[in-house]
Amino acid sequence: MDITQQNKNYRYANTFRRLLRRNARPNIRKILSRTHPADIANIFAFFPLDDKITLLNCTNDNEIRAEIITNLQLHNAAELISRLETKLAVDIICEMSGDDQADLLGELDEAHAAEIIAAMPVEESRDLENLLNYHEKSAGGIMNPDVLAIHSDSTIAEAIKTVQEATDVDMFFYLYVVDENKSLIGVLSLRHLVTSKPNILVKNIMNPNVVSVRTDEDQEDVARLVTRYDFLAIPVVDDTNTLVGAVSVDDVIDVISEEATEDILKMAGAGDAPTDYSSLMKQTLSRLPWLFAALLGGLVVALIINYFNDTLIKFIALAGFIPVISGMAGNVGTQSLAIVVRGLATRRINVRQIWKVIGNEILVGMVLGLIYGVLLGAVGYWQFLGNTPLAINLGIAIGISTISAMTISTLLAAGMPLFFAKLNIDPAVATGPFVTTTTDIIGVTAYFLIVNVMI
């Protein structure tokens, strides 16, 4: 946690607050134009919506406004845009890059988005509508349509001229080479551009082994390619290999962070991340389903315990060991689950090693089960010592139950995500609640069966 940065932002926000109170617009304008928009966006987080609008109105530069809004969290950006007059909103949005436009419009309510698109210049709105047609988690959905392309018959001098004239292309690192049909046939790095003679033809020094993705490629796979090859950007083509955009590494970073968040929340059975705190209903609904599964599982556990009521009444202290044993099993299972799900996501674990991974987890589960089984068994023996001649049997039963429950739990927790991955289903749906509930059912059953055998 870089607390220093947070404190800096806080002090900065106080400065803005003072200036706002004094209505010192020229000072604010000066700060806005000098500070990196990402920093201003961070400071904006401290202000209520009305103040955000006042701050934004201190400058007349729509490019600065667009950059600040682009750097806000998406739901905050949408909230802000919704409060502006349509004309101003359109002017600001037109200063954004295509992918940022699409993200923002996708976050607005449909009627408002339609209104803004209708008010945009035809060329801009056509491009934007094309982008909005792609799935938001596909290469098309995260790409920037503004790329630098050059014909393979051009010279290096012409290529450099293209770079010089492309003032509206934000970040770029490669020149993509196309043929007369706009088909992607090669790539040229800026470094090559700098170090080549002006009269050489692009096609003679380009790298023809250009790796590209199709518009419908999943964003996670796009991220994986960029990461594997250490690319700074990857070109996106349509069905006919026509260059339509590029995904740059900063978008890939967002994808990686987003996918990790999704995995964590899925594993915790928390469904989709609530991106804001506006709707209690939405939050409740996204968290309800896995809890319902846990409830059903829990009721099965209650039924099983009820079935063994006679044993329980005879040795009432057995009741106290139910939560300990299922807790230990649940916790060791959660560990295995996290290791396997994350291992699969980061490719440290390969689906083809399924038996090796499961075997390893079971082994760890058994060793841990043995350690804690002996401990718990001893506690159980001591607990029943004064009350029944069966104390030793009950102690052994508790120990064996712990070992069994912990071993089975690691088997389930490691096996389920691997099994899902094998079936090409997202392994993160093997959620914590699912694993702990299943473990509870099997653990409690084993517990009472073993106890009944031992007495």
Add this chain to the structure above:
Amino acid sequence: MDITQQNKNYRYANTFRRLLRRNARPNIRKILSRTHPADIANIFAFFPLDDKITLLNCTNDNEIRAEIITNLQLHNAAELISRLETKLAVDIICEMSGDDQADLLGELDEAHAAEIIAAMPVEESRDLENLLNYHEKSAGGIMNPDVLAIHSDSTIAEAIKTVQEATDVDMFFYLYVVDENKSLIGVLSLRHLVTSKPNILVKNIMNPNVVSVRTDEDQEDVARLVTRYDFLAIPVVDDTNTLVGAVSVDDVIDVISEEATEDILKMAGAGDAPTDYSSLMKQTLSRLPWLFAALLGGLVVALIINYFNDTLIKFIALAGFIPVISGMAGNVGTQSLAIVVRGLATRRINVRQIWKVIGNEILVGMVLGLIYGVLLGAVGYWQFLGNTPLAINLGIAIGISTISAMTISTLLAAGMPLFFAKLNIDPAVATGPFVTTTTDIIGVTAYFLIVNVMI
């Protein structure tokens, strides 16, 4: 999961296997020199160590060998290097970039690392030893020491010449500008280099507002800066502002992924990720501590249940509801924990909003508690209906216990990481086992107290 890629790698591995069997070294050499080292590294995962060495020996090009080894997972790379003769190992390592050398040497056992360093050319080994002095999770530990620097008084033409001559600098995107003391005073993008006249002085077009990090800066903060400003690399300076290296965006991606893994494993109470499956001992030890905490907590729960044995014997079916109620509370708490820990990591949640976040989680916990409390209460009422006139009271007690336990659980699960973050402690240490165990203790106590009040 891009199964297609995995299948492609699998088929590729089969080709290699066939060629190995036929000992068709020239064919293998051809494939090795034509295929991207990242792809070869993926294929290497399918082979045992001996075959890896045979494959590596099919080429004589140490640069290709170095690139393949760099792309392997670190522990596999170290295992492979350990099996090579020192002379060959040194030759290969000398072809790697400084940061990759440091990572690899850090993974070897100390004696072997020392042996390799001693056998390296003096200049290389001095640089490497400098790098090894930095903490592996600091900017110095992840930076590449080979950067392109240019004096501010140079011309653009001279800068371009520097770029042309720097064949050993791997990836770069910026030229860093230094003064006569090698102090960092500005930055120049390759794009500016391409689009400027040859006789202009670097100092006249450089950006003097260069953002840099100190060598001891935490890697997470480095990643945050690069992500926030969409940099492709960030320069690293020492105490005297002397340029000593740069962290590039591909390393930042690794940091982000690594930190997400750490958060997930910590949250699951699984400690440090085991990077390999070699040591059962190491895996067991890393998972033991939180399980021990859970055991102690579980024994406290057992004590509490024992204390209420009389109530339990009177209404034995109450025992069945213990795991359901604590399971529901544990699950809703795990959800809150995941949302808050990940929210803090991604900066979606700000520590300053502590009460807003806790309030929101409690509200969600209460609503969910109400829903499942009513359901469980009804089940409880129905359960006791034939056996006791107190059925309605017991049902209400079960319902109220569920609501209380679920609400308290969300309070704890949201509050603990926020509290840790406030104290500048990593919020991910508020682990799942800790939350579920605490929840169990409070939940069971509340359950029996409420039941006793109601009967």
